[in-house]
Amino acid sequence: MRAYERLLKYAKVYTTSDPESGTHPSAAREFDLAHLLVEEMKSIGIEDAFVDEHCYVYGSIPATKGCEKKPALGLIAHMDTAPDASGEGVSPILHENYDGRDVTLPATGMVMKVSTFPFLADLKGETLITTDGTTLLGADDKSGVAEILTAAETLIKKKLSHGKLCIAFTPDEEIGEGASLFDVEGFGAAYAYTVDGEDVGEISYENFNAASATIDIQGRNVHPGYAKDKMINAIQVACELNALIPAAQRPEHTDGYEGFFHCVALNGTVENARISYIIRDHDSERFEQKKVWMWSCVDLLQKRYGKDVLKLTLKDQYFNMRKMVEPHPQVIDKAMEAMRQAGVEPIVRPIRGGTDGARLSFMGLPCPNLFTGGMNFHGKFEYCSLDTMRRATDVIINLAQLWAE
Numbered sequence: 001m002r003a004y005e006r007l008l009k010y011a012k013v014y015t016t017s018d019p020e021s022g023t024h025p026s027a028a029r030e031f032d033l034a035h036l037l038v039e040e041m042k043s044i045g046i047e048d049a050f051v052d053e054h055c056y057v058y059g060s061i062p063a064t065k066g067c068e069k070k071p072a073l074g075l076i077a078h079m080d081t082a083p084d085a086s087g088e089g090v091s092p093i094l095h096e097n098y099d100g101r102d103v104t105l106p107a108t109g110m111v112m113k114v115s116t117f118p119f120l121a122d123l124k125g126e127t128l129i130t131t132d133g134t135t136l137l138g139a140d141d142k143s144g145v146a147e148i149l150t151a152a153e154t155l156i157k158k159k160l161s162h163g164k165l166c167i168a169f170t171p172d173e174e175i176g177e178g179a180s181l182f183d184v185e186g187f188g189a190a191y192a193y194t195v196d197g198e199d200v201g202e203i204s205y206e207n208f209n210a211a212s213a214t215i216d217i218q219g220r221n222v223h224p225g226y227a228k229d230k231m232i233n234a235i236q237v238a239c240e241l242n243a244l245i246p247a248a249q250r251p252e253h254t255d256g257y258e259g260f261f262h263c264v265a266l267n268g269t270v271e272n273a274r275i276s277y278i279i280r281d282h283d284s285e286r287f288e289q290k291k292v293w294m295w296s297c298v299d300l301l302q303k304r305y306g307k308d309v310l311k312l313t314l315k316d317q318y319f320n321m322r323k324m325v326e327p328h329p330q331v332i333d334k335a336m337e338a339m340r341q342a343g344v345e346p347i348v349r350p351i352r353g354g355t356d357g358a359r360l361s362f363m364g365l366p367c368p369n370l371f372t373g374g375m376n377f378h379g380k381f382e383y384c385s386l387d388t389m390r391r392a393t394d395v396i397i398n399l400a401q402l403w404a405e
Contacts, residue, residue, distance in 0.1 A: 001153070003393050004129065004386045006146035008092050010036075011129075011138040016087035017080035017172045024181055025055035025080075025171035033079045037145065037169055044153040046167065054181045055079075057169040060188065061152060063162065067404040070163030074192025074365065075151075075396065076356055077144030078173035084264075084378040085136040092137060093130050100124030105133030105380065112381045119199070119375070127386040139374030139384035144195035145169055147372060147389060151396035162400040164188070170356050176210065176317040179359035191331050191403075192367040194357040195396065200388045201344045202371035203335050205325040207351040207358045208259065208280040209287040210317040213294050215241060217273040218309050232305055234273035238266055241275060241310075244297040249290075257282045257350060259290060282320055282350055318354050321368070324361035331366050338398035344391050370395060
């Protein structure tokens with residue numbers, strides 16, 4: 001089975017993670033894809049494949065003859081999709097020989113414009129998979145899952161040389177919990193790669209430092225006709241808080257190594273409101289400054305309205321993996337060589353997000369990130385290039401052989 005055929009199948013399985021559940025996995029539906037993958041892994045010769053009670057899928061391919069002493073290599077992708085857009089009822093659309101123009105998503109009439117996403121023009125002549133406009137696609141990261149299993153099947157069928165290959169598919173990456181219960185020791189890899197990037201050639205070993213901030217606001221509701229000096233409108237307090245966040249440090253105004261505050265949810269009434277943010281920065285000092293700023297904003301409003309009116313819950317999620325990966329330059333060098341062998345020019349680029357690899361690197365498993373061919377993650381304009389998926393699969397195959405040399 002080809003990688004894109006796997007993606008078309010996996011995309012239709014509803015696996016959106018739930019940031020509010022507090023369970024592992026966050027949603028029982030993630031097991032649906034996990035069980036499917038275990039069956040598929042066994043069918044292609046990964047005999048020890050299994051899913052544990054927390055929805056982590058593991059399996060391994062023994063080293064070929066003569067490669068038993070080579071370092072065990074890990075390949076990791078995540079099964080869940082982001083809660084930022086619906087992942088239920090995904091209906092992928094295939095666009096063969098893409099003409100380089102605007103793409104209309106048929107179910108809604110939404111238009112993916114080249115003027116907004118100029119990199120589309122570079123994909124003229126390729127085959128794209130898009131959404132129908134009602135959901136996200138789930139190429140993040142089901143394309144990575146598909147590429148890993150397609151590469152594994154090729155290595156097994158063609159009996160290509162490789163050391164031990166350790167494969168894992170995780171739940172809940174999109175809510176920062178993908179590595180929380182990952183069994184690094186049982187996994188058994190010396191080094192690993194997440195296959196969770198975007199554009200062709202991307203290799204990343206820098207990611208954001210990340211935190212979440214939730215502010216619960218207790219208002220005071222009275223009749224609006226007699227509210228003067230009595231009412232505390234929780235919605236208005238939330239709006240005041242948001243106005244204190246620097247507008248220039250929102251995602252829509254940042255790029256490269258620039259961090260941000262991102263308001264991801266605002267819900268409430270006059271009586272109660274909750275506003276939630278994610279805080280991101282590659283630089284650890286600026287990251288700490290952003291968290292201090294959030295505390296100072298809440299402190300200011302507590303002085304204005306009362307300490308019991310606002311409650312901030314701020315949690316670190318993951319940290320920049322660079323300092324954990326750089327002492328192992330061979331991990332980067334081999335990935336770059338694998339790309340060149342596949343006819344792909346490597347592009348070292350910081351991740352403007354996070355991966356399971358970030359936390360796994362701090363757990364003792366150096367784990368940079370490789371491209372998949374998906375783009376515009378977490379929304380209805382998400383798409384994936386079949387041609388880039390083929391290249392990503394080739395890179396994984398090359399990597400397995402390079403680590404066996």
